[in-house]
Amino acid sequence: MDPLLRGKSLRFFVDEIFPFGDDRFRPSVNNLLFSARIIPDIKSKNLPPFFTRTINITADLLENSFYESMRSKLATNQDFRKDFDCRGSVVQGGYYEISVENVPPHVFNPRTIISGPELGELMKREIEGFEVIEDIFRGNIEDSPYKRDYKNLNKEILSPETGAQLLSKHSSFDKLDAMYLFCFNVGQGDSFLLLLPNGSTYLIDLNFVTNGNWNPQYYVCQIKHILHNFGLPQGHLKALVITHKHLDHIRGINAVTENFTVDYLLINMDYEHETNAVANLMEAATSIKQWVNVNDKMSIIEGACKLDITNPTHETRTKDKAPDINDSSIVMCVTYKNGRIYLTGDAGYPVLQSRLNANNHNNAILKVSHHGSITGTSDILLSKLAPTYAFISAGNSKRYRHPHQETLDCLKAQSSIHQVTISKHVKGTTCYKITGTRIYCQPLQNFSLGGCTRVYLNLFPELASQAPGW
Numbered sequence: 001m002d003p004l005l006r007g008k009s010l011r012f013f014v015d016e017i018f019p020f021g022d023d024r025f026r027p028s029v030n031n032l033l034f035s036a037r038i039i040p041d042i043k044s045k046n047l048p049p050f051f052t053r054t055i056n057i058t059a060d061l062l063e064n065s066f067y068e069s070m071r072s073k074l075a076t077n078q079d080f081r082k083d084f085d086c087r088g089s090v091v092q093g094g095y096y097e098i099s100v101e102n103v104p105p106h107v108f109n110p111r112t113i114i115s116g117p118e119l120g121e122l123m124k125r126e127i128e129g130f131e132v133i134e135d136i137f138r139g140n141i142e143d144s145p146y147k148r149d150y151k152n153l154n155k156e157i158l159s160p161e162t163g164a165q166l167l168s169k170h171s172s173f174d175k176l177d178a179m180y181l182f183c184f185n186v187g188q189g190d191s192f193l194l195l196l197p198n199g200s201t202y203l204i205d206l207n208f209v210t211n212g213n214w215n216p217q218y219y220v221c222q223i224k225h226i227l228h229n230f231g232l233p234q235g236h237l238k239a240l241v242i243t244h245k246h247l248d249h250i251r252g253i254n255a256v257t258e259n260f261t262v263d264y265l266l267i268n269m270d271y272e273h274e275t276n277a278v279a280n281l282m283e284a285a286t287s288i289k290q291w292v293n294v295n296d297k298m299s300i301i302e303g304a305c306k307l308d309i310t311n312p313t314h315e316t317r318t319k320d321k322a323p324d325i326n327d328s329s330i331v332m333c334v335t336y337k338n339g340r341i342y343l344t345g346d347a348g349y350p351v352l353q354s355r356l357n358a359n360n361h362n363n364a365i366l367k368v369s370h371h372g373s374i375t376g377t378s379d380i381l382l383s384k385l386a387p388t389y390a391f392i393s394a395g396n397s398k399r400y401r402h403p404h405q406e407t408l409d410c411l412k413a414q415s416s417i418h419q420v421t422i423s424k425h426v427k428g429t430t431c432y433k434i435t436g437t438r439i440y441c442q443p444l445q446n447f448s449l450g451g452c453t454r455v456y457l458n459l460f461p462e463l464a465s466q467a468p469g470w
Helices: 064-073 117-126 160-167 216-229 253-259 276-287 349-355 379-385 405-413 457-463
Strands: 009-019 033-040 053-058 095-099 112-115 131-134 179-183 192-195 201-204 236-241 261-267 290-293 298-302 305-311 331-336 339-343 364-367 389-392 419-422 429-434 439-444
Touching: 009 064, 009 276, 053 117, 064 349, 112 117, 117 131, 160 261, 160 290, 160 298, 179 339, 192 216, 216 253, 253 276, 261 276, 305 349, 331 349, 339 429, 349 379, 364 379, 379 405, 389 429, 405 419, 419 439
Parallel strands: 053 112, 112 131, 201 236, 236 261, 261 290, 339 364, 364 389, 389 419
Antiparallel strands: 009 033, 009 095, 033 053, 179 192, 179 429, 192 201, 298 305, 305 331, 331 339, 429 439
């Protein structure tokens, strides 16, 4: 029996809901299936991957607004049915307590589907080899025991405007020869280190997992080595950016606050997602002096660099406006001379198409949204941005199947893209060097997992002169 089912009740949070995505089924059936990643209500600061579980559900268990949001982001939108009522049993961010007597022992089995009466009979007729069980969520949602008003902490919460003004106070003297983006291979999640020419350092998300194993010190060691090799303080970061509050973007917070001083936390505080993981994030982040509530657009000027945060806005900052928390992601466009980086979080492509401006210089890196999910990329978006490089941060989970083949097909068809890098295939950290006139890409595989001993960043200037790459 699963260890989560050994007590009297199963207590958990629904952290994320995503498309089930099994191509064996007809689209009209497949598009009615979703999966929910749950976080058990246990005492753990980090919540490593082996603590989480996944449950398959049908669309009639979702909230109507959430289902409509998903319909708008999936390429096969025309195949979606809506001749049923959404019960609202499964709520993103919801907290549940269910008697173990009412939970089948195989509830987490990939071939088990929980369904409401509207679609249950359809699933039983159409899908062979799957067990369909009745809705166990309905009537069992509770108030989150981790609900907090973080805006009333004993610290000043800065608005986007004030935060941008303070973050823009910097030295314009260039300490580095270029702008650098380090893309860590953190499995099913995101983590990036952005180094600006003036020496400012931004850590964006932090899922410090290696090959499915919790390994925060490996990434702490990498970051310190990178900073050291560039002549920057090893224990200091200017800002930590949390794009949104899903577990696979925040679980490394304790490793960061215990090993680095951080001047600013950038996070959208308006979107409520009251899980135990978020409570741990906010508690650990109290050591960060300045918090910026990124609930609207803001622009930060760092010497020759400009960081434009274009999402969230008043249209996506809260659950009422954006039923799927992914669409509230902090979306950032970083410009250095004629080079550009698009950092997209997990936002859906309808949001990205309206928030990101075209790249006139054809010299850009696109962090492919949502780990290569079909919800985050479209032909229209790629044609508009015309990136030269694309990076996908994805793990090996068979549940997610990231990156989706439809996304890879879109990227392959985009003529501007010279190279697509998928983190799980590289098996290491990928570094992009943006000189302002061109972009270089180099996988860095010379960190040992045991000692994290070295990285040859001193070779960058020499290798950068070797066209077309390092």
